[in-house]
Amino acid sequence: MEIDSLGAMKLSVRGEYALRALLVLGRDYLEDDSVVRIQAISDQQHIPKRFLEQILNDLKSAGIVESKRGVAGGYRLHKPPDRITLAEIIRHIEGPLAPVSCVSEKFYEKCSCPDESRCAIRSVMKEVRDSIVKVMEHTTLADLADRARTLEQEPLSASDFMI
Amino acid sequence: MEIDSLGAMKLSVRGEYALRALLVLGRDYLEDDSVVRIQAISDQQHIPKRFLEQILNDLKSAGIVESKRGVAGGYRLHKPPDRITLAEIIRHIEGPLAPVSCVSEKFYEKCSCPDESRCAIRSVMKEVRDSIVKVMEHTTLADLADRARTLEQEPLSASDFMI
């Protein structure tokens, strides 16, 4: 293999930060209009603050979060956490969930293979896509927050060190 | 979303070319030592020849293909197509199959989140990883070649145009 080893089907750091930030907002979500400061998220999740600004701003334009300015300002989810799926978040931040664009539902692009409609690779990639989407569409920020709460209460198991 | 839209969990073009080239070698595989010329693969799959050289050379160092030099030279699979999985190929060309390195079996890397062992995102990403790996480990070049043969015999179905 090359020196790089960056990874094939990988989330960018930006996408990872987005998920981490939204997990915080999902956990702290209340029906009133309380907000969480960027600085708090940045501290808690070790995310560069200025970079996080951009990401949250981006998520705002997607209608996923909303913001309040001023001295008591900050961010909150724009809709309840059980109505925000991981698929929605990642599609906005990164684009297609599919491993190749020719099997993407939302971002289809023709590929360069000789006959796309009879491409065996494409047909396997469709399976991969479906299995990724199944998890991502099914999991909401509320699920994530629940899971986080559960994990916090559990003792550390040895099997969690290396997987 | 940003202007880019390159995609989150995507295969690189290099990886796609590798699969397409290997599919050709898988289909043409014979027990004798017959080889396929780079030029033939390049023509058939519309892959830039010089780029394909690099990719095949890389696959050779992985023990996936072997080559024969000289005027009747070319490439062939180093082992039977039913013993080469897509996972093996992509891991060599691109690295981890996991969406985040902290859930990778073969390329584990620590991530920057506060407590990896209790990270809810990680636990979801493990599910994603497992479902990707399940397909990739299970599918061999022989499966791919079979599938290609089947697809070629089938009439074009309308549903194959847009998915």
Add this chain to the structure above:
DNA sequence: AAAATATCTATTGACATAATAGACATTTGA
């Protein structure tokens, strides 16, 4: 010896990513 092929190493242009920076707007509350 000539022709056709693979091999190796280096380099390039384009692009995206991740991060940084500075100027600005808004809100609160002292």
Add this chain to the structure above:
DNA sequence: TCAAATGTCTATTATGTCAATAGATATTTT
């Protein structure tokens, strides 16, 4: 009313990878 703390917006930069290209070399067959 002003100052302080926050979010907003627009640029810019450093870095790195990807995809492709190029040139010189080695090997094999005829």
